Amino acid sequence: MQTVIWKQLNSEQQLQVLSRPAVNSSTDIAGIVADVVSQVREQGDKALIDLAAKFDNTELSAVRISQQEIEAAEQGLSEEFKQAVAQAKANIEVFHQAQKPQPISLETQPGVRCEMHYAAIGNVGLYVPGGTAPLPSTVLMLAIPARIAGCKKVVLSSPPPIAPEILYTANLCGVDEVYAAGGAQAIAAMAYGTESVSKADKIFGPGNAFVTQAKQQVSGDHAGAAIDMPAGPSEVLVIADDKANPAFVAADLLSQAEHGPDSQVILVTTSEQQAEAVNQELARQLALLSRNNIADQALSHSTAIVVNDLAQAVQVSNLYGPEHLIVQTEQARDLLPEIENAGSVFLGEWTPESVGDYASGTNHTLPTYGYTRTYSSLGTLDFMKRFTVQELSQQGLKDLSRAVVPIANAEGLDAHRRAVTLRLGEEQ
Amino acid sequence: MQTVIWKQLNSEQQLQVLSRPAVNSSTDIAGIVADVVSQVREQGDKALIDLAAKFDNTELSAVRISQQEIEAAEQGLSEEFKQAVAQAKANIEVFHQAQKPQPISLETQPGVRCEMHYAAIGNVGLYVPGGTAPLPSTVLMLAIPARIAGCKKVVLSSPPPIAPEILYTANLCGVDEVYAAGGAQAIAAMAYGTESVSKADKIFGPGNAFVTQAKQQVSGDHAGAAIDMPAGPSEVLVIADDKANPAFVAADLLSQAEHGPDSQVILVTTSEQQAEAVNQELARQLALLSRNNIADQALSHSTAIVVNDLAQAVQVSNLYGPEHLIVQTEQARDLLPEIENAGSVFLGEWTPESVGDYASGTNHTLPTYGYTRTYSSLGTLDFMKRFTVQELSQQGLKDLSRAVVPIANAEGLDAHRRAVTLRLGEEQ
Numbered sequence: 001m002q003t004v005i006w007k008q009l010n011s012e013q014q015l016q017v018l019s020r021p022a023v024n025s026s027t028d029i030a031g032i033v034a035d036v037v038s039q040v041r042e043q044g045d046k047a048l049i050d051l052a053a054k055f056d057n058t059e060l061s062a063v064r065i066s067q068q069e070i071e072a073a074e075q076g077l078s079e080e081f082k083q084a085v086a087q088a089k090a091n092i093e094v095f096h097q098a099q100k101p102q103p104i105s106l107e108t109q110p111g112v113r114c115e116m117h118y119a120a121i122g123n124v125g126l127y128v129p130g131g132t133a134p135l136p137s138t139v140l141m142l143a144i145p146a147r148i149a150g151c152k153k154v155v156l157s158s159p160p161p162i163a164p165e166i167l168y169t170a171n172l173c174g175v176d177e178v179y180a181a182g183g184a185q186a187i188a189a190m191a192y193g194t195e196s197v198s199k200a201d202k203i204f205g206p207g208n209a210f211v212t213q214a215k216q217q218v219s220g221d222h223a224g225a226a227i228d229m230p231a232g233p234s235e236v237l238v239i240a241d242d243k244a245n246p247a248f249v250a251a252d253l254l255s256q257a258e259h260g261p262d263s264q265v266i267l268v269t270t271s272e273q274q275a276e277a278v279n280q281e282l283a284r285q286l287a288l289l290s291r292n293n294i295a296d297q298a299l300s301h302s303t304a305i306v307v308n309d310l311a312q313a314v315q316v317s318n319l320y321g322p323e324h325l326i327v328q329t330e331q332a333r334d335l336l337p338e339i340e341n342a343g344s345v346f347l348g349e350w351t352p353e354s355v356g357d358y359a360s361g362t363n364h365t366l367p368t369y370g371y372t373r374t375y376s377s378l379g380t381l382d383f384m385k386r387f388t389v390q391e392l393s394q395q396g397l398k399d400l401s402r403a404v405v406p407i408a409n410a411e412g413l414d415a416h417r418r419a420v421t422l423r424l425g426e427e428q
Numbered sequence: 429m430q431t432v433i434w435k436q437l438n439s440e441q442q443l444q445v446l447s448r449p450a451v452n453s454s455t456d457i458a459g460i461v462a463d464v465v466s467q468v469r470e471q472g473d474k475a476l477i478d479l480a481a482k483f484d485n486t487e488l489s490a491v492r493i494s495q496q497e498i499e500a501a502e503q504g505l506s507e508e509f510k511q512a513v514a515q516a517k518a519n520i521e522v523f524h525q526a527q528k529p530q531p532i533s534l535e536t537q538p539g540v541r542c543e544m545h546y547a548a549i550g551n552v553g554l555y556v557p558g559g560t561a562p563l564p565s566t567v568l569m570l571a572i573p574a575r576i577a578g579c580k581k582v583v584l585s586s587p588p589p590i591a592p593e594i595l596y597t598a599n600l601c602g603v604d605e606v607y608a609a610g611g612a613q614a615i616a617a618m619a620y621g622t623e624s625v626s627k628a629d630k631i632f633g634p635g636n637a638f639v640t641q642a643k644q645q646v647s648g649d650h651a652g653a654a655i656d657m658p659a660g661p662s663e664v665l666v667i668a669d670d671k672a673n674p675a676f677v678a679a680d681l682l683s684q685a686e687h688g689p690d691s692q693v694i695l696v697t698t699s700e701q702q703a704e705a706v707n708q709e710l711a712r713q714l715a716l717l718s719r720n721n722i723a724d725q726a727l728s729h730s731t732a733i734v735v736n737d738l739a740q741a742v743q744v745s746n747l748y749g750p751e752h753l754i755v756q757t758e759q760a761r762d763l764l765p766e767i768e769n770a771g772s773v774f775l776g777e778w779t780p781e782s783v784g785d786y787a788s789g790t791n792h793t794l795p796t797y798g799y800t801r802t803y804s805s806l807g808t809l810d811f812m813k814r815f816t817v818q819e820l821s822q823q824g825l826k827d828l829s830r831a832v833v834p835i836a837n838a839e840g841l842d843a844h845r846r847a848v849t850l851r852l853g854e855e856q
Contacts, residue, residue: 091542117764122768386804420780422676423780
């Protein structure tokens with residue numbers, strides 16, 4: 001990775017260093033996805049079966065996976081894997097249970113009670129990508145908060161053939177139905193429903209450019225479904241001082257780089273020697289990885305930034321707003337109050353990103369691509385919605401009318417005023 | 429309004445009765461808005477000045493309203509209005525202060541600390557529509573939670589000429605900058621910034637079809653800005669039993685109907701006599717309204733639904749998912765546990781919708797058009813974002829590695845495993 005000295009750059013160059021690679025969102029993809037969405041809306045299950053043959057090279061006898069097949073998935077799995085999933089599940093449950101919101105009830109003035117209530121979203125759809133390796137961790141991160149929130153129906157779709165790790169984890173987490181559908185067609189099926197697929201109110205989960213585009217399209221249609229958050233390539237920013245272990249720093253950078261050639265990896269360090277040492281470790285460790293080709297491509301557009309001090313390091317991090325922020329400094333927690341834009345923060349030398357990816361208890365579904373400025377780490381609240389309640393006494397209404405009536409008059413809305421004054425006998 | 433008997437309808441007819449009028453989202457509007465957005469991005473303030481002359485018939489000397497002009501706005505306003513705004517502001521502050529979230533910190537297992545932190549969104553832009561009457565209540569509902577959340581910079585845009593009620597309320601609520609810009613051009617200016625307009629990370633507020641389309645467009649561009657929620661025409665559903673006062677029910681239906689010809693108004697009642705009595709009251713009260721032409725148009729596509737009992741009334745309401753739900757029954761609070769989809773609920777005969785529109789303390793920015801299934805009433809949390817933090821001890825990492833390593837292996841991600849095992853001395 002290239003090394004730059006922050007203070008030697010002008011502000012335009014600084015922004016350039018922190019710019020993200022352009023995401024492929026060609027009109028080609030939009031058109032292909034629009035066609036797939038139409039096909040699924042018109043033909044339902046038949047479209048899913050046809051598209052599985054075409055894109056997944058799979059002959060489906062049914063879109064929905066039978067409970068028998070789901071339960072049989074456990075057989076081929078090791079005890080070690082099952083215990084790992086159980087441990088991760090327990091931690092994720094503890095942290096997401098703690099996020100369950102408390103209702104609010106108070107009087108803003110005598111006789112005027114205001115409340116905030118929460119209700120689970122009724123039907124949610126979870127998407128779990130396929131590809132070179134199964135992602136049981138994605139099942140954990142989506143299904144556990146859905147169940148804790150209290151969603152009535154939780155369904156999951158993943159491209160066929162679905163790995164036993166996915167089926168096992170889905171069953172363990174109480175997913176109600178599993179569908180063998182991938183890509184844009186899975187998103188369309190859950191957004192609109194088919195003969196076999198239950199319509200979801202909101203769709204969650206990562207995916208490739210087609211999945212992302214399909215989520216955008218169905219969320220823009222009020223007959224479709226809401227979605228969790230905009231998606232972008234995964235990324236990490238590591239803040240390291242001169243005391244950090246360069247082998248640990250390099251290992252963290254590589255664990256992000258191996259995700260994909262478009263992963264972005266940034267080191268911000270107070271020490272030019274540290275940047276050099278990390279670069280040497282990257283070269284050494286890269287050779288040991290089975291996905292070293294992917295990681296190497298990601299590193300080719302990544303940068304080490306040398307800053308004056310840790311305050312400047314946090315400024316750079318806030319400007320970038322990383323999905324994952326790893327802080328490997330002597331007093332890592334001291335930087336926390338200044339952190340504004342990040343998806344998930346990993347403090348100290350014993351906290352690699354992969355603990356959050358799988359098992360610490362935090363959610364690994366995070367805003368990326370700069371969306372940390374406005375979007376939140378996925379949590380139990382994303383599977384719920386808030387609504388307010390108010391209840392006034394007769395005297396409360398009388399007292400509040402002194403505020404309501406003049407504002408209604410200023411806004412020229414007679415009936416707004418009259419709904420109050422008629423009740424109080426002041427107008428007929 | 430027409431009256432239907434719910435049990436006499438088949439399920440298709442039931443859905444038809446609850447269907448919302450189609451929203452005009454023609455490609456014409458999308459094209460016009462795209463042109464305006466481009467013009468503002470390219471020409472900045474000049475575009476805003478040109479478009480104010482074209483659409484608002486106003487010659488602007490500057491886009492930003494001077495502090496002097498803002499402070500002068502108070503002079504023409506009545507004490508009654510100012511006291512009303514002060515009372516509303518105090519109530520809204522109490523309820524939105526109570527929504528400030530508490531961070532979470534716990535150990536999911538020994539040595540594995542997980543935390544949820546909250547940070548304010550840095551820069552927010554508020555849009556306040558112009559039109560026939562000024563809307564100071566919209567200023568209250570957007571600026572107060574922004575300030576309570578702790579946003580660094582709060583800016584507001586409204587079409588010129590801006591009414592003194594808006595300027596006064598904006599100043600009272602601590603808005604930092606006010607711009608004389610309306611429509612799609614105001615949204616574009618706040619999303620991308622101009623010489624005079626400060627770029628916002630997230631844009632809030634209601635508007636017409638052009639504003640709504642502009643919000644959609646800028647929120648789809650990662651260089652643009654996030655938005656509060658999708659918009660649709662305003663709507664109310666009133667549940668009334670046979671004991672409800674038909675004059676009160678009619679007043680509430682009219683206070684929604686006067687918003688616009690596309691407002692939707694639904695009465696759900698257990699009593700056919702009640703439906704008839706409300707219809708008579710509607711006719712009587714309609715004649716007294718200055719906006720009776722608008723209200724009459726809204727009522728022409730509205731319906732009274734007669735149901736078997738209150739349980740069925742709540743089912744109908746949940747199916748519709750109204751923005752505003754008014755419950756005028758003897759034991760209104762008893763229905764609350766069954767309510768799933770609603771933006772804001774008004775309990776009992778002394779709680780008209782207009783108290784929530786202005787002054788009870790709840791926010792009047794609510795999901796509509798069926799979005800109550802997945803979206804929340806606007807609150808302090810919408811001006812903040814959550815991020816997670818984790819911090820492990822060396823022993824915590826060792827204990828957690830039993831979960832992380834098998835899952836990383838199942839997912840085929842070597843570097844994810846190695847970030848753990850290298851720290852523990854188990855791999856080099």
